Amino acid sequence: MSSEFDYDVIVIGAGYGGFDAAKHACEKGLKTAIVEARDLGGTCVNRGCVPSKALLAASGRVREITDTDHLQNFGIQVQGVSFDRQAIADHAANLVDTVRTNLGNTLKRLGAEILMGRGRLAGSQRVTVTAADGTEKTYSARDVILATGSDPFVPPGIEIDGKTVFTSDDALKLETLPQWIAIIGSGYIGLEFSDVYTALGCEVTMIEALDRLLPTFDPDVAKVAQRSLLDGRDIETRTGVLARKITPGSPVVIELADFETKELVEVLEVDACLVATGRIPSTKNLGLETVAVEVDRRGFIPVDDGMRVLRDSKPVPHLFAVGDATGKLMLAHAAAAQGVVAIENITGHPRSVDYRSIPAATFTHPEISSVGLSEADAKALGGQEGFEVGSVRSYFKANSKALAEADADGFAKVLFRKDTGEVLGAHIFGLHAADLIQEVANAIARRQSVKELAFEVHTHPTLSEVIESAYKQAATAIA
Ligand SMILES: Cc1cc2nc3c(=O)[nH]c(=O)nc-3n(C[C@H](O)[C@H](O)[C@H](O)COP(=O)(O)OP(=O)(O)OC[C@H]3O[C@@H](n4cnc5c(N)ncnc54)[C@H](O)[C@@H]3O)c2cc1C
Numbered sequence: 498m499s500s501e502f503d504y505d506v507i508v509i510g511a512g513y514g515g516f517d518a519a520k521h522a523c524e525k526g527l528k529t530a531i532v533e534a535r536d537l538g539g540t541c542v543n544r545g546c547v548p549s550k551a552l553l554a555a556s557g558r559v560r561e562i563t564d565t566d567h568l569q570n571f572g573i574q575v576q577g578v579s580f581d582r583q584a585i586a587d588h589a590a591n592l593v594d595t596v597r598t599n600l601g602n603t604l605k606r607l608g609a610e611i612l613m614g615r616g617r618l619a620g621s622q623r624v625t626v627t628a629a630d631g632t633e634k635t636y637s638a639r640d641v642i643l644a645t646g647s648d649p650f651v652p653p654g655i656e657i658d659g660k661t662v663f664t665s666d667d668a669l670k671l672e673t674l675p676q677w678i679a680i681i682g683s684g685y686i687g688l689e690f691s692d693v694y695t696a697l698g699c700e701v702t703m704i705e706a707l708d709r710l711l712p713t714f715d716p717d718v719a720k721v722a723q724r725s726l727l728d729g730r731d732i733e734t735r736t737g738v739l740a741r742k743i744t745p746g747s748p749v750v751i752e753l754a755d756f757e758t759k760e761l762v763e764v765l766e767v768d769a770c771l772v773a774t775g776r777i778p779s780t781k782n783l784g785l786e787t788v789a790v791e792v793d794r795r796g797f798i799p800v801d802d803g804m805r806v807l808r809d810s811k812p813v814p815h816l817f818a819v820g821d822a823t824g825k826l827m828l829a830h831a832a833a834a835q836g837v838v839a840i841e842n843i844t845g846h847p848r849s850v851d852y853r854s855i856p857a858a859t860f861t862h863p864e865i866s867s868v869g870l871s872e873a874d875a876k877a878l879g880g881q882e883g884f885e886v887g888s889v890r891s892y893f894k895a896n897s898k899a900l901a902e903a904d905a906d907g908f909a910k911v912l913f914r915k916d917t918g919e920v921l922g923a924h925i926f927g928l929h930a931a932d933l934i935q936e937v938a939n940a941i942a943r944r945q946s947v948k949e950l951a952f953e954v955h956t957h958p959t960l961s962e963v964i965e966s967a968y969k970q971a972a973t974a975i976a
């Protein structure tokens with residue numbers, strides 16, 4: 498026990514960022530407390546990754562066994578497929594319970610103290626916790642980690658009733674399957690839910706403010722993904738239009754305005770609407786003013802790559818922040834990695850987060866994944882540092898395993914330095930892209946060159962040979 502302080506470390510927020518920080522702190526022998534205002538596990542476990550992947554798994558099965566054309570390739574006929582919406586919803590809810598319980602048990606087993614309530618800074622090295630009954634208690638800690646995560650962003654003019662107009666928080670409960678649903682936003686959440694809804698028989702209209710769909714993805718990957726995941730499923734789409742007013746009810750009324758002129762262009766009447774327009778940090782009322790820290794324009798806590806909170810661009814002693822609240826990469830594994838890095842620095846082992854090697858995946862059928870630099874950023878870096886960027890594509894239709902699965906749509910694009918061969922990034926659309934990206938992520942983490950990677954032997958026949966083929970093409974291109 499720390500004699501001077503109540504705890505060595507207090508973590509505010511028990512999402513993946515906070516959980517991994519607290520877990521690693523306990524493993525390092527630190528006296529640790531973790532404060533949570535809502536549910537252990539945060540967004541990912543309760544309202545994010547975990548339930549969404551459960552819905553995608555169940556609806557994916559429905560898609561598979563109702564895809565008669567695909568099954569025909571194997572000589573299989575299936576008739577009369579039915580599913581129970583509530584049972585699918587229960588599958589997701591039960592998984593959430595299991596994962597949340599496991600997470601709590603892990604923290605208890607490791608000796609972390611769980612303080613249920615809302616935490617806020619009360620000056621340097623002090624945290625006040627307000628419990629649900631209003632009682633307050635202030636604790637001291639040598640180091641404090643802010644891990645308060647994020648919430649759905651709802652643009653002004655959009656009214657949420659949680660029944661007919663909702664964010665992912667409510668959509669994950671799968672309380673209804675509307676006949677016609679509009680999805681606002683073609684990012685991660687919009688895409689994953691369009692996959693779930695179309696598999697379960699809903700008609701979807703997708704609305705995107707920017708002038709192209711899937712604007713956050715590699716443009717070439719986005720084109721192929723759009724063809725397969727949206728056009729191929731008869732999803733109606735609108736681009737360059739903002740959902741400027743949405744009124745819940747029956748029907749839900751959506752006013753669409755031109756993104757540039759802001760003039761009304763269309764009014765849609767649908768059965769339901771999912772608002773998937775990004776997320777904002779949960780950094781209000783955190784007591785940041787007590788340590789004179791200012792959040793940025795969008796509310797994110799400024800941090801360096803060692804996860805130290807910055808005040809006037811300089812680290813604030815004993816104060817760290819991790820996860821979505823920092824806005825670096827709003828992904829569960831990124832939050833977890835940041836939590837571990839914060840503890841390493843607290844325990845005197847200097848470490849920083851290597852964002853370039855953190856992969857991302859969208860769990861549609863098939864999946865989309867990426868790691869490292871976009872092609873535009875790679876070329877900009879090349880311009881600054883004086884190297885040329887190479888780009889190769891390897892297609893699933895040339896892969897025996899994908900052909901055996903009769904699921905050979907897609908490709909992997911690998912970006913590399915033409916001088917050294919160092920891998921700079923990869924963007925994949927295709928079967929199991931979320932698993933395939935890890936190999937490239939590991940290569941980027943080690944700053945490896947395609948010159949060596951091209952000689953690494955891959956199991957035949959596996960989808961991993963799509964990456965092997967890309968490495969070989971890249972090595973040949975610079976030989
Ligand atoms: C629908 C959906 C699907 C997703 N799918 C994926 C995926 O497949 N893969 C992936 O990597 N990421 C996914 N994400 C993103 C992922 O959920 C987040 O990046 C991750 O949860 C961030 O973790 P965090 O610890 O920073 O914050 P959070 O998980 O948001 O946790 C923060 C916690 O802090 C608590 N808190 C906030 N303020 C206080 C306070 N003052 N006092 C005490 N407690 C407080 C909150 O109650 C919450 O429990 C998904 C997100 C959504 C919405």
Ligand SMILES: NC(=O)c1ccc[n+]([C@@H]2O[C@H](COP(=O)([O-])OP(=O)(O)OC[C@H]3O[C@@H](n4cnc5c(N)ncnc54)[C@H](O)[C@@H]3O)[C@@H](O)[C@H]2O)c1
Nearest residue numbers: 682683684685686687705706739740773774775827858859
């Ligand atoms: N598989 C995963 O890892 C996963 C899954 C879901 C969510 N997430 C995380 O959650 C975050 C939030 O996801 P998201 O899909 O909500 O955000 P996003 O930023 O990925 O996409 C939001 C989209 O909505 C559009 N938009 C914004 N306002 C609009 C308006 N008024 N009208 C029309 N379009 C509008 C934006 O142009 C953008 O394309 C992601 O950034 C990601 O980090 C990750």
